[in-house]
Amino acid sequence: MPPTNTPNLRQRRLGIELRKLREHSGLTSTEAANRLGLQQARVSMIEAGRYPVSADRVRTMARTYACTDEALVDALTAMTGRRVRGWWEEYREHLPPDLIDLAELEHHAIALRVSLAIHIPALLQTPDHARAMLREAVPAFRAYEIEHRLAHRIRRQTVLHRTNPPLYSALIHEAALRIQYGGLETARAQLSHLLALSEESHITVRVIPYDCGGFPGNGQSVNYLHGSDPHLDTVQLDTHHGCDFLDAQAQLGKYRTILDRMEAVALKPAATRDLIAHILRSR
Known part of the structure; x- marks a missing residue:
């Protein structure tokens, strides 16, 4: 070839x-x-x-x-052979390459760990919430660009609903639960959706409350994708210019430690669901 x-x-x-x-x-x-x-x-x-x-x-x-x-x-x-044409290839002409690579990484990952400070994780967003977030991009996306990115994001979410999905763990700061992207009704629907997903056996959602004090990694989104072997793990970071992918063992170790320390100050899953339900009732 x-x-x-x-x-x-x-x-x-x-x-x-x-x-x-x-x-x-x-x-x-x-x-x-x-x-x-x-x-x-x-x-x-x-x-x-x-x-x-x-x-x-x-x-x-x-x-x-x-x-x-x-x-x-x-x-x-297992990574050899012909290039697999997954669904993400349909978007290669419409989206930046790093978004295509991210979808492929998620497809092959055996587990996903995510932490976000002021956003709901992409794989847990409703379409209306995601669209409202995309409208805040700088520079602004054109309408068709928003729809391409939205469709791609929703397709990415299917990884959590396939047969034998990867284990998924999300750490979300309380601030992300209270920001009303898209208005009150969209925010309420997003919280209800998040609450329902948190009940799935392979999905763990934990909230870092306002009163937890300081913790490492605050202000930075971290997406840790576990490969079929620990040497093949990857960290994806969101930046203003796109995605950064890290695979050096020292970097992987650093972000595992950050996520572990963030989990140490986060609410347990049951307490997280109680907080989400409380915020939902107050709206």
Whole structure:
């Protein structure tokens, strides 16, 4: 198969992990190429995600690099083969690439941990709430751009309602429950929707109350996506310029700690539901 100039995030991540294995073994790309019987340029393109690689090739590379972590090798081989055309590909011409990559990451994740300070998580939003948020973008989206992004966001939510959905844990600050995006009726419907979803066995919603004091990570949205192997976890951060994706082990460890410390000050799920119901009744 010919190389591609536009690898998706999953292809790039496979290449990154193969490069990490090579570097851990102490081999240069030229030395690795010689041992694998490949040209150095081919190894570089594989590591950049630009050249397809088979499961057998990945196992050969892992043996060459003296990798003994069979679980990791199995997870990497599962990422090989032809590029899967998921539903998110329908939006590639209409939305930024990072939103397409995020949907694909969510599709393959075995668990999701999310924390937000002043927003309801995207996967838990009602269409009216999501539309009201999208209307606040700077610079403003055109009407058709809002509808493309809204449709994409609603399609992303299907990951929580499929057979064998990933475990989903959301940490939400109390402020997010009280901001009335779209007006009172939209806000009430959003709280009712959030309350109903929190009853699902695979969805955990916990609120950080106003009176909890300080905590790390406040003011920053964190989306931690657990891969099929811990080495393949990814952190996605929302920024004003788009999404940032992090995969270095030190970064992953940092954000696991942040989420753990945020959970330590959050209300338990039952108390969270009580607070949501209380706010809903007061409106």
